[in-house]
Amino acid sequence: MPTQSQEFDAFYAATAKRVVATVYAITGDLAEAEDAVQEAYVRAWQRWDRLTREGDPLPWVRTVAVRLAISTWRRTRNRLLAHRRHGPQDDSPELSADRVALIGALRELTPDQRQVVVLHHLLDLPVEQVARETGASSGAVRTRLSRARKILGERLADATVPSEGVVSHG
Template identity: 60%
Template sequence: MSAAREFDDFYAGSYRRIVGQLYAMTGDLGAAEDAVQDAYVRAWQRWTTLSGYLDPEAWVRTVAYRLAVSSWRRAVNRLTAHRRHGAPDDVAELTPDHVALVDALRRLPADQRRAVVLHHLVGLAIDDIARETGVAVGTVKSRLSRGRQGLAEILGDALTGGVV
């Protein structure tokens, strides 16, 4: 049997059981599902070793529990910091323009949106965007051009109510 098939069988036969067990341990179904999924990803990466274990399910359960506890600790630390320091003083309220811009950005294709955000909101130069995204400078320029055009059309419709 191939390693992939063996892992698939292991996953199918144990996933629900481990989620149920972790849910019982944490009391949070969503957190249990997330932690178990992450644990299975790690198990797959080590499957050649884990498949030889007497009880690979115990390994997955232990890793999932540690991930859930770690996530819980981060949440508690964030809450503690918030209580200690309160909300930041300089949190600006969302303006209608900000909401319209975010909505317009969501309508762009992901590659155009990323280029526009990196250039206009983050302030990166075109060469830096090309390096960060792993594409040619000409591709970045094209994505910026198309993204700007798309934003102009979307925001123009929003401002005119769709009437041109």
Template identity: 75%
Template sequence: MPTGHEDFDAFYTATAKRLVATVYAVTGDLAEAEDAVQEAYVRAWQRWDRLARDGDPLPWVRTVAIRLAISTWRRARNRVRAHFRHGPPTEVPGLSVDRVALVGALGELSIEQRQAVVLHHLLDLPVEEVAREAGVSNGAVRTRLHRARKILGERLAETIVTAGRVEGVHHG
């Protein structure tokens, strides 16, 4: 029978990479995402017996990581804006080129809209679970998603047109 330590190690191995990618998509800052995720796992380890007993610990760890990252993001807003002006890194572990382009587009959204989009559209969580993790109503999540989709639609359409011109892709 596995020990708590072995269970935690297996959980960490199975979830850490995707969680870093998720938090990165919310914040746009890979170093901050890695730091927030590491801290969330430290906090999970401190409560591991209870978290494991209560069921799937991933939503708890994800919520803690995103809240830590958002808190850091708010304190360093100007630095993050500068990051988006210069674009995301060209290679990000665990994210495809399309996902990196999406992260750049996510930079146009408020942090609350980004969190809703990442949890709902990238992780396929239902609106109710997004609301629970964000600490807001279902209606607030739906409003954030609606506004975010409009902004992303415009931004990604511009990115596709620009990429087509840059790469010399001609349609028709």
């Protein structure tokens, strides 16, 4: 039988990258996402007995990580603006045009809209689970999803329109 430490290590190894990807998609800042996720796992370890008794600890970790990241994001808005002005670090991987357009469109959503879009569409969580993890009603989640889809649809359609001077022959 695995020890508590081995159990936690296996859980971390199996879930951490996906949680980072989720928080990154919500915040648009990889460093903040990694920091928030690390802190969420530290807090999960401190409560590991209770979390595993209550069932799957992943929703708890994800919720804590998202809340930490959003809280940090709100406190450090000026630092994020400076980072955006100076661009990504040189060792950042090159992103495809589609990914850049998606990240740009996601940044135009409110934090609440971004969170429900990522949880529902990227993680395939049902609306009811998104509502539980965000503390919102199912109706509020549906409303946020609807508004976010409209904004994303408009922004992503704009991003795929050919530039002037390009003629399509059909």
